[in-house]
Amino acid sequence: MTGALVIREVRRGVSGPAWLPVAFFLLVATIVPFAVGPDARLLARIGGGALWIAALTAALLPIDRLVEPDRADGVLDQLALGGIAEEAIGAAKMIGHWLTFGPLLLIAAVPASFVVGLDGPALARTLVALAIGTPALAALAVAVAGLTAGLPRAGSLASLLLMPLAVPLVIFGAAATGDGESSALKLEAAVALLTVAGAPFVAGAAIRASRT
Amino acid sequence: MTLLRGEGLALVRGGRLLFEGLALSLGRGEALHIVGPNGCGKSSLIRLVAGLLTPNAGRIERTEAALADEGLALDRELPLARALAFWRGPRLAAAMNAFDLDDLAQVPVRLLSTGQAKRARLARVMASGAPLWLLDEPLNGLDRDGTDRLTAAAAAHRSAGGAILAASHQALSGDWRTMELGR
Numbered sequence: 001m002t003g004a005l006v007i008r009e010v011r012r013g014v015s016g017p018a019w020l021p022v023a024f025f026l027l028v029a030t031i032v033p034f035a036v037g038p039d040a041r042l043l044a045r046i047g048g049g050a051l052w053i054a055a056l057t058a059a060l061l062p063i064d065r066l067v068e069p070d071r072a073d074g075v076l077d078q079l080a081l082g083g084i085a086e087e088a089i090g091a092a093k094m095i096g097h098w099l100t101f102g103p104l105l106l107i108a109a110v111p112a113s114f115v116v117g118l119d120g121p122a123l124a125r126t127l128v129a130l131a132i133g134t135p136a137l138a139a140l141a142v143a144v145a146g147l148t149a150g151l152p153r154a155g156s157l158a159s160l161l162l163m164p165l166a167v168p169l170v171i172f173g174a175a176a177t178g179d180g181e182s183s184a185l186k187l188e189a190a191v192a193l194l195t196v197a198g199a200p201f202v203a204g205a206a207i208r209a210s211r212t
Numbered sequence: 213m214t215l216l217r218g219e220g221l222a223l224v225r226g227g228r229l230l231f232e233g234l235a236l237s238l239g240r241g242e243a244l245h246i247v248g249p250n251g252c253g254k255s256s257l258i259r260l261v262a263g264l265l266t267p268n269a270g271r272i273e274r275t276e277a278a279l280a281d282e283g284l285a286l287d288r289e290l291p292l293a294r295a296l297a298f299w300r301g302p303r304l305a306a307a308m309n310a311f312d313l314d315d316l317a318q319v320p321v322r323l324l325s326t327g328q329a330k331r332a333r334l335a336r337v338m339a340s341g342a343p344l345w346l347l348d349e350p351l352n353g354l355d356r357d358g359t360d361r362l363t364a365a366a367a368a369h370r371s372a373g374g375a376i377l378a379a380s381h382q383a384l385s386g387d388w389r390t391m392e393l394g395r
Binding site for chain 1: 259262263264265276277278279281282283284285286287289298299300336
């Protein structure tokens with residue numbers, strides 16, 4: 001049943017606005033050269049960090065469609081009746097969400113890197129850092145979506161909640177993008193692992209608590 | 213054999229005591245109709261039995277159950293048959309036939325009328341094969357034919373050894389025990 005849930009998440013993501021976060025990501029990346037000017041050296045220095053800001057803001061967009069519609073429509077209740085643990089629902093949503101969010105974002109990161117003036121090695125580092133970081137962004141999105149499900153103005157509240165939680169990931173992710181020699185990539189991977197491992201339990205507890 | 217047993221149940225919602233010291237028991241072939249004025253806790257009792265709410269006192273033991281309540285829980289963009297199939301009911305074909313949904317199988321869920329959506333909820337309960345049915349206001353939105361189909365399905369379920377707990381402010385046809393809440 002968890003497999004069917006993952007497939008359902010992917011189907012809903014793809015048939016819905018899966019391209020929206022990616023388009024947003026590209027737009028934010030495109031704004032950067034306009035905002036800081038065309039100085040190629042300056043752009044190349046801040047480009048990696050700018051891509052992380054773009055990825056983080058893109059991760060905020062799908063939050064309100066992740067958990068709340070299923071709560072309001074009774075899907076979460078029916079799954080509970082079927083004996084599916086809330087943690088399994090959280091994990092399935094996390095995997096399904098990443099599948100519609102992560103790979104597309106990685107593809108979009110290639111043109112985005114050129115826009116912010118990253119060279120070949122920097123592009124490779126960016127892709128590795130984003131490949132490790134996007135599962136954590138997806139996990140945070142699902143956890144925060146669970147925490148805010150059923151609350152008024154959940155969308156804005158979710159953004160406020162997610163951004164501080166993503167700070168460690170952004171610190172190490174952007175550092176790994178900028179400098180291949182440092183151990184930032186390992187620290188990013190550690191933060192991502194912790195987030196991905198913990199998020200299903202947070203989402204599960206939140207789903208249980210949101211029942212009325 | 214008992215399919216549902218609840219003892220000393222109490223539930224507080226929004227600072228208001230809905231009921232306390234409530235005892236429930238349903239055996240094979242039995243059906244219980246919960247009645248009472250609006251806001252007396254009929255739906256809450258159904259959700260309590262479903263395990264979606266935790267009682268403030270008392271305990272509940274039950275067998276596998278299926279629930280039909282307000283939530284449609286079907287993906288709006290899918291054809292009805294595929295949306296229902298997501299729930300893996302072993303008796304889906306029979307249930308869709310019993311609730312006259314065969315002609316609607318290829319219709320997207322978002323186009324269903326209130327009564328058709330209600331029949332889809334009831335069909336999911338029947339398709340689940342669960343011995344205990346939990347029905348919250350099962351007659352809401354149903355036309356005469358839908359009501360007759362529910363009556364027939366409920367009778368067949370009971371004669372097959374199943375049990376039904378229903379909350380409704382309308383009269384249910386058939387042989388039901390009634391329990392009044394909120395007196």
